[in-house]
Amino acid sequence: MTSNEAKYFDLMTTGIGYLSRVREITPTDGNPFLGITIAALRGSTDDAQYTHFDCVVSGQQAKDIVRQLQSAITEDRKVLVSFVLSDLIGQSFVFQHGDKAGEPGINLKARLLKIHWAKVDGESVFSRQAA
Template identity: 55%
Template sequence: MSNQANESQYFDLHTTGIGYLNRIREVKLKKGQPFLAVTVAALCGSKDDVEYRHIDCNVVGAEAEKLVRRCIDAEKANKKVLVSFRIGDCWADSFTYQSGPKQGTPGASLKGRLLYIGWIKVDGETVYEAKPRDAAPAEQQGTDQGNEGDQSAA
């Protein structure tokens, strides 16, 4: 119990959905380690009149990074890369347009951390699907059930 007092506690804000991967890129910093970034065009609204919310994400975690890197060639070839996703810690980032017709006016963008990809479809074809986390091998489930039966008989 004393360990619990020393543990950090967090409130997680997760956004889940389906969206297209765009602008997959390596961001190089003057100081610090480079990181993988992507813009997720998240689908929302009616299926008949879809709207998009663009979320600029840092890709976090080895598995998510590996999966996004697998999509680079397809995205560069202008193929539609659709994913189910979990994004954490979304926030709005305000800025001022530096050029173009909106120069000098304020703007905002959504940002977050891409934490998880459940599946990937490229041009409608499923190329990746995550395995369920809680699924145990069938043999192990059968063995566990057999043991439970033995215990109840004792």
């Protein structure tokens, strides 16, 4: 018996970060999708650094949670989440304005699959039940 089931290699990224720039994106030649930026925390808790990910919100649970948090995000409240990303890719670009004009940069893009928990201004608003 043979299987024609598609097989994939999964590259998963987990972390904790702040949500911003929630938006509905309607491409000219595709279906609309929900987008969000995550400023992921890394490094020492005494001097945390940020890595930014531009994400397509893909998982249904993640879509539901992001939509619930949308007003807090647009009000610039501190929305902190534990997340799972997949399909991380980098796209190079050249800065057009500011101090870095003319310098190369990179956009990190991924799919937001899951949110394990969420806090708004330090108060827990969502916690995924253990399976």
